Amino acid sequence: MSDRYEQWDIVSSVGFTALMVAAGRAVETNRDGGLVDDPWAERFVDAAGTPQRLPTRPEEGWPRTGQDPAVAAEVDAFWSVMTTYQGVRSRYFDAALTAATERGIDQVVLLAAGLDSRAVRLSWAAGTTVYEVDQPAVLEFKDEVLAEHGAQPRCDRRVVGVDLRDDWVSALRAAGFDPQRPSVWLAEGLLPFLPAAAEADLFAAVDELSAPGSTVAVEHFAPVFESSAAHPAIVAFGAPFGMDLRDLAQTEPRTGPAERLTGMGWSVEAVPSPDAAAGFGRPLPALGSGIRMNSVLLTATKPDQ
Template sequence: MSTDQQWDIVSGVGMTALMVAAARAVESDSPGALVRDPYAARFVETARPAFALPTTAAGARGSGAAQAAMWEVLRINLAVRTHAFDSFLREAVGRGAAQVVLLASGLDTRAFRLPWPPGLVCFELDQPAVLDFKLRVLEAEGAEPTCDHRPVGVDLRDDWVAALGASGFDPARPTAWLAEGLLSYLPPEDERRLLHDVHRLSAPGSALAVESIQDMAGVLTDAVMTEGMRAIGIDLPRLVHTDDRPAPDAQLDELGWNTGRSTASRAAAEHGYAVADDSFMGRILHVSARRS
């Protein structure tokens, strides 16, 4: 379980953002890629972590049997989830959301990669050192934001609402929120508080997409994930919380949101990947919610 209060891109929970970037880099380099992130490989190359991470399809394949099997699962998972949440956010903005808030944005490059309408404000919340690293790499790459980009360095277990407000967030305007790859790193009480804060800050017309691993204890016994992580040298059980908690859509239903759910394995099937429902991706919930 994660007890570290702060981390950078090569320590603690920050490393998971780098792993996600590696999976996006591998997908971007794969034939027929569903998602292409032009900056993902550069993040991994610049960070120089203590463990080796692939940035190409060939690199993933050649990383040894245990890692190669894990990278294939992570690549497909990241491809379908990035694709699904890109579409979710763009549709929410198309319906009138004037601001996007990426909770735990890590090395997400949506503020630079997606074509946003003029005036769209995009807030990115994550640990200060993670955001500093990301902005440094993007600046070196000459990347320009495609929106009014506002990074907010903050710990999401602290008073992130005040930090967001100080950055110009307007609770009177509809918002498109995203919590992707975050909830496993929060204790249940912080997750509950986060969802209630999102609710409190959401004007009618707001939308929220959440990714949630339903059975983290099961993931920690999944052979592909555990052997792959062990081969890299990442101690996943130390980073995540396994305590039981209500599913996010159940919590949002109680708050009066209209919710829908799918799983990563179902999303993969929609793109022609055969992924078993009782595998790692079958345990990953994609929740979409709207506040009318």
């Protein structure tokens, strides 16, 4: 375990954001016509047992801390859109990973896997290995809950507990990752939490470890943080949990992932999340608060040489 960087578990610091997005997936799962079916998400929320329970049902509002009713209404509206957004990105990345494995790629790397349940949720082709990389305590919590419910991975699931600002490449290779064979990578809900240098190193490492034909799928969430992290409704959103996204977000300027991957010679397809949502028949309503869910979802492929 690294002693150079702050560590966290599922109820602290950045770890808590994994629980928060799992709650969003739970709501979307429990919604008629939800874009994701993730029964594990609610189990994780239940097992975490936070003093203020995170909502997992569409009819539940976001906990409040006595803020004025207008801000509380904005928080609820944001949470409702956020849960739809979780469904949108889940559906988009499920498709990207599945398409890559259907092309014969048998190594999947979930960077900052958090409470991503794809290893037990999706049908993987025989012989697929799914590596889950995240902080050790986050993955220990996840393993405990999966074991408690007798989860059966539908792939060869390998847990890699390491800090992504540390030497995660060695840890991944030690877990069996083979850079000679094509791979598919996912960075969902990760980039806003990485310092700019760690993000640059991460993409350089992904490029280095990716054989031709590899794919990387990325959520570029920075535009949402940039426009909204200081908004009163977002501050009120974190307050019941003692969380302030302004403390967690890493905001040093950096090259966007589409430009970076293009510069590395990868071929990039990007879609603004509102367009992806509309394409799934679940448009993201504009928020009266002015908060904009204007992230970009992208998939890039490393060309054959």
